[in-house]
Amino acid sequence: MTEHNRFNHQKYLPYTPVALKDRTWPDQVIEVAPRWCSVDLRDGNQALIEPMSVNQKKQMFDLLLEVGFKEIEVGFPAASQPDFDFVRYLIEEDRIPDDVTIQVLTQARPELIARTYESLKGARSAIVHVYNSTSVVQREKVFKTDKQGIIDIAVAGARVVKEHAEKAPETDWHFQYSPESFTGTEVDFAVDVCNAVIDVWQPTAEKKIIINLPATVEMATPNVFADQVEYFCRNVDRRDAVVVSLHTHNDRGCAVAAAELAVMAGADRVEGTMLGNGERTGNMDIVVMAMNMYSQGIDPTLDFSDMDKIVTVVKACTQIDVHPRQPYSGDLVFTAFSGSHQDAIKKCLDLYQEGSTWEIAYLPIDPRDLGRTYQDVIRVNSQSGKGGVAYVLQSKFGFNLPRWLQIDFSRVIQKEAETTGQEIAADKIWTLFKATYLHDQQSVTLDSFNFSKSGERETFKASLTCFEQTLDISGEGDGVMDAFVEAIKEATDIDFEIMEYGEHALGQGADAEAVTYIQLKNGLQRHTGVAISRDIVSSSLNALLRAASQLIEESRQRNAA
Numbered sequence: 151m152t153e154h155n156r157f158n159h160q161k162y163l164p165y166t167p168v169a170l171k172d173r174t175w176p177d178q179v180i181e182v183a184p185r186w187c188s189v190d191l192r193d194g195n196q197a198l199i200e201p202m203s204v205n206q207k208k209q210m211f212d213l214l215l216e217v218g219f220k221e222i223e224v225g226f227p228a229a230s231q232p233d234f235d236f237v238r239y240l241i242e243e244d245r246i247p248d249d250v251t252i253q254v255l256t257q258a259r260p261e262l263i264a265r266t267y268e269s270l271k272g273a274r275s276a277i278v279h280v281y282n283s284t285s286v287v288q289r290e291k292v293f294k295t296d297k298q299g300i301i302d303i304a305v306a307g308a309r310v311v312k313e314h315a316e317k318a319p320e321t322d323w324h325f326q327y328s329p330e331s332f333t334g335t336e337v338d339f340a341v342d343v344c345n346a347v348i349d350v351w352q353p354t355a356e357k358k359i360i361i362n363l364p365a366t367v368e369m370a371t372p373n374v375f376a377d378q379v380e381y382f383c384r385n386v387d388r389r390d391a392v393v394v395s396l397h398t399h400n401d402r403g404c405a406v407a408a409a410e411l412a413v414m415a416g417a418d419r420v421e422g423t424m425l426g427n428g429e430r431t432g433n434m435d436i437v438v439m440a441m442n443m444y445s446q447g448i449d450p451t452l453d454f455s456d457m458d459k460i461v462t463v464v465k466a467c468t469q470i471d472v473h474p475r476q477p478y479s480g481d482l483v484f485t486a487f488s489g490s491h492q493d494a495i496k497k498c499l500d501l502y503q504e505g506s507t508w509e510i511a512y513l514p515i516d517p518r519d520l521g522r523t524y525q526d527v528i529r530v531n532s533q534s535g536k537g538g539v540a541y542v543l544q545s546k547f548g549f550n551l552p553r554w555l556q557i558d559f560s561r562v563i564q565k566e567a568e569t570t571g572q573e574i575a576a577d578k579i580w581t582l583f584k585a586t587y588l589h590d591q592q593s594v595t596l597d598s599f600n601f602s603k604s605g606e607r608e609t610f611k612a613s614l615t616c617f618e619q620t621l622d623i624s625g626e627g628d629g630v631m632d633a634f635v636e637a638i639k640e641a642t643d644i645d646f647e648i649m650e651y652g653e654h655a656l657g658q659g660a661d662a663e664a665v666t667y668i669q670l671k672n673g674l675q676r677h678t679g680v681a682i683s684r685d686i687v688s689s690s691l692n693a694l695l696r697a698a699s700q701l702i703e704e705s706r707q708r709n710a711a
């Protein structure tokens with residue numbers, strides 16, 4: 151590739167990591183959930199093609215409450231009338247539960263801060279979140295100022311925020327400051343700016359402030375972000391009076407990882423959106439981070455048990471689809487198509503006992519925890535194997551195929567999947583099963599039978615319809631099946647033996663039907679018979695006859711040829 155090429159990596163500079171040699175975060179383990187703050191209604195909203203209407207915001211707000219968020223950034227009220235009106239609606243209509251605090255964002259600009267406070271009039275409590283950009287590139291190219299100029303903007307903003315709060319003591323005010331573009335800022339300078347804001351706000355351990363560290367643009371690997379956060383936590387003034395918050399974006403696809411490592415590095419609070427909508431590649435997906443904790447046995451303090459509702463409401467409000475592979479929320483995240491995965495899942499689920507710890511291969515969590523079912527855990531296409539097909543027949547239709555029959559039937563499904571190139575739906579699998587093993591184009595059928603025991607021996611008599619003719623047969627054996635085999639052999643002069651036999655009830659209760667699976671061996675040939683009946687003897691005899699019928703047909707064809 152030459153430098154004249156359009157696709158030229160040489161125009162990018164590598165990121166300079168923080169020189170934090172004695173970092174401690176890699177040895178930390180997350181054991182409790184951080185404080186969460188949803189920014190769906192602000193950062194999520196500002197990234198939409200069509201920002202949410204007040205009605206959509208109401209719908210989203212209700213969902214956030216249902217999920218259990220206690221801090222919700224509800225908008226940028228100075229930016230647009232709908233944002234302003236929504237904040238007014240929440241306050242005037244008393245829609246904010248006592249244990250929930252709303253948060254609003256404003257730039258560090260006096261006129262915007264004034265409008266922000268106007269929107270919050272009468273609020274019981276609120277977090278006023280003020281920001282200005284501190285990064286090198288914004289300093290030099292957007293604000294055309296030096297470090298001191300940036301500190302001045304932050305300090306002036308912090309003062310105005312404080313002054314407005316003092317004028318409205320009826321509200322329980324909380325302050326939050328973000329050095330926007332923190333990841334593009336020299337970390338020691340970010341500490342300086344925040345310390346200047348802290349100096350204005352004078353927080354105490356009893357009345358803390360929030361300093362929010364945004365990866366406004368994700369610019370490096372998550373370990374670098376963790377180093378920056380650990381450096382910040384160690385060097386910021388009044389750490390005991392500061393809640394360190396994170397706000398990561400997903401430009402490099404690592405927003406969740408960055409937030410996780412930064413919590414290990416000492417952060418107390420995490421901002422993000424449900425399902426990850428947000429500027430460019432999105433905000434950190436809180437569902438993913440919280441569910442990652444949940445899957446480690448940690449209470450995430452948020453309830454995602456109705457994932458389908460979450461997906462439906464978020465889609466309706468954002469008009470953005472959820473990728474089928476989006477962790478935890480996507481349609482396909484609990485579905486295995488590949489044979490070896492299906493086989494392992496089936497074996498683990500067969501052994502799983504309700505109430506025990508979850509140790510199921512390929513399923514990091516129980517789909518039922520998110521309101522999903524096991525129904526779609528296994529879906530079948532040409533990548534699938536016998537275990538997957540068996541799982542579908544078992545879970546949807548109650549047929550517990552023995553291993554040899556799984557192998558036999560999976561050939562039928564594989565052929566169909568390869569011929570059509572498509573997924574084979576459960577109903578189609580069932581249709582093919584019936585067509586292969588339970589069809590009624592059978593040349594030999596059982597009309598009536600009786601058996602009697604004398605000592606250890608069983609005598610079996612039956613009347614068959616064999617190629618439309620009545621055929622009476624009888625035989626003796628060690629049991630009914632043995633006697634039936636002998637009777638068929640004698641009547642047809644075909645030698646065969648039962649190689650495989652399996653049976654089970656279909657459903658529960660005294661009136662449950664029985665299914666029998668039989669495989670006969672005649673030389674190198676094998677023939678399978680499956681039958682269902684109200685009683686186990688009839689299902690066994692019919693299964694045997696289904697398999698034997700194929701033998702008899704073949705023998706007739708050979709004789710005719």
Ligand SMILES: CC(=O)SCCNC(=O)CCNC(=O)[C@H](O)C(C)(C)COP(=O)(O)OP(=O)(O)OC[C@H]1O[C@@H](n2cnc3c(N)ncnc32)[C@H](O)[C@@H]1OP(=O)(O)O
Pocket residue numbers: 193196226228229230257258259281282283292293303330366429
């Ligand atoms: C990373 C984030 O997500 S931060 C949140 C960003 N959110 C949004 O942008 C959505 C809401 N924003 C808006 O609706 C608008 O941008 C508003 C209402 C805030 C401001 O709109 P406008 O006044 O028309 O200005 P616009 O956004 O075009 O430009 C911003 C101006 O403010 C300046 N500015 C930006 N931040 C600050 C600050 N903290 N202090 C002083 N000036 C600032 C810019 O340099 C620019 O100055 P200029 O007019 O001299 O060129």
Ligand SMILES: CC(C)C(=O)C(=O)O
Pocket residue numbers: 193255281328330331362364365366367397399
């Ligand atoms: C205002 C801040 C927190 C922000 O949204 C960002 O930097 O991405």
